[in-house]
Amino acid sequence: MDLEVRHLRVICAVAEAGSLTRAAASLRMTQPGLSAQLRRIEAVLGGPIFDRGQTGAVPTALGELVLTRARAILPGIDGLLADTARAARCGTAPGRVRLGSVGAPLLADLIVAVRELIPGSEVTTRCQYSPSPLLDDLAAGRLEAAVLGDNPGQELPPREGVALRPVVTEPVFALLPSTHPLAAREETSLSELMEEDWAMPRPDSDRTREYWASVFSLMDRQPYTPFEAEGRQLIEIVRAGLAISLCQATFIEVPGVAVRPLSGNPLWYRHVLAWRRDGPLAPHGDDIARRVGKGYLATCAASPAYARWCERHPNALRLPE
Incomplete structure (x- = not known):
């Protein structure tokens, strides 16, 4: 570190x-x-x-x-x-919209919404693993909007001049090697996963590990975690059959891995849109949230495990109206 x-x-x-x-x-x-x-x-x-x-x-x-x-x-x-x-705000060309995002499925829909609502705008993006630096950039005027995320009990703190608009709270799923016996089931339990080796993101990147640990502590267990990794590296460790992990419900299965719901839905993740209250997107905030919410539903349908979960829990997701 x-x-x-x-x-x-x-x-x-x-x-x-x-x-x-x-x-x-x-x-x-x-x-x-x-x-x-x-x-x-x-x-x-x-x-x-x-x-x-x-x-x-x-x-x-x-x-x-x-x-x-x-x-x-x-x-x-x-x-x-x-x-x-201040210099960035003064030097920003009219019509330029700077967007940020954590690893979430909403960025493409946000870009499309901005281009439709502000025709001719120049849209640029940058991504971070943690929402904290993106929220700092929004508050400082270095971004106009961002896709953020948080967990229950660890909600993003309010920042002056920044609007936070929750889009949807989704369950966290298990990420398994496709050859794992638990991958043959429709869902698996967190207690069963505790018997496995785990791969997890670094504890200092955001508060995900802290949230997971708080849920694990209710079981009086903490998983054995020999591997710390993120993104592609984490997926490859799981694909090789070396460990299991957790993922967003919207994660699209790739060859070699399987996504399965956790019985009882013990873990949740909230997708949040944020924009500057004095920025060009402020008048369109509600409309953008609705458009991004519709795009999210299309992403759900593209994830077979999540689509089946949504059929079994028809009232679980609340999207902007």
């Missing part, structure tokens, strides 16, 4: 709050999630930054050094971001 600006903000937040519990609340994180992130930051910096005890979190000698540097660095970075955001 490389040290990032957001890690410096975490360190300063803990120091200002005086405890991990209060800092987690201010950062809209869980206390275990913040503790895990702080341990990773300390591993990068080479030692404990805080002495953590019943009286709270007190900076160590190393922590005081880090805090001194962080407090000197962050104002300059904030000023740079504000200046570049």
Whole structure:
């Protein structure tokens, strides 16, 4: 893991709050999630930054050094971001619409909707694994709109000047090697999957791992996870029969892997559209959400396992009207 600006903000937040519990609340994180992130930051910096005890979190000698540097660095970075955001807004050509997206099935429909509602617009895109940097870019004026996502209990925090519009909440499915015995079933259980080796995204990329762990803890189990991977690499590990994983319900099966629902639907993922309230898409927000919602239904139909799940749960999905 490389040290990032957001890690410096975490360190300063803990120091200002005086405890991990209060800092987690201010950062809209869980206390275990913040503790895990702080341990990773300390591993990068080479030692404990805080002495953590019943009286709270007190900076160590190393922590005081880090805090001194962080407090000197962050104002300059904030000023740079504000200046570049203003410059980007002033220099953006009329009709240019910059879009961002996490790994979700809504981006193409968003592009089509923007081109139809704003004819002649120049649309550009960029993608991130985590929604956090995209939300930062929206708030700073570096994007006009984005496809984001979150999990129950970990909803995206509101940001000034940014509208957040949920599109749909879908179940999380199992991703299995096509030769796995459980792939022969219509659905599988999370408890059965606990017996397998797992491949998962890195815990620092977004809060997906934290959410999964919170659900696993209700079973008093945590899966054995020898493989950390994302995207194509994760799929290849599963395809090779080395591990199982989880995926969005809209994931399209490729040769060698199988997508299956989890019995009882213990895990969920929410797709969210976001746009700047003062941007060119603001007057079209509701219309865009409806158009993207219709496109989502077409994506559901293209995923056989999800299409069958939708037939069995006809009232489960609520899309913008």
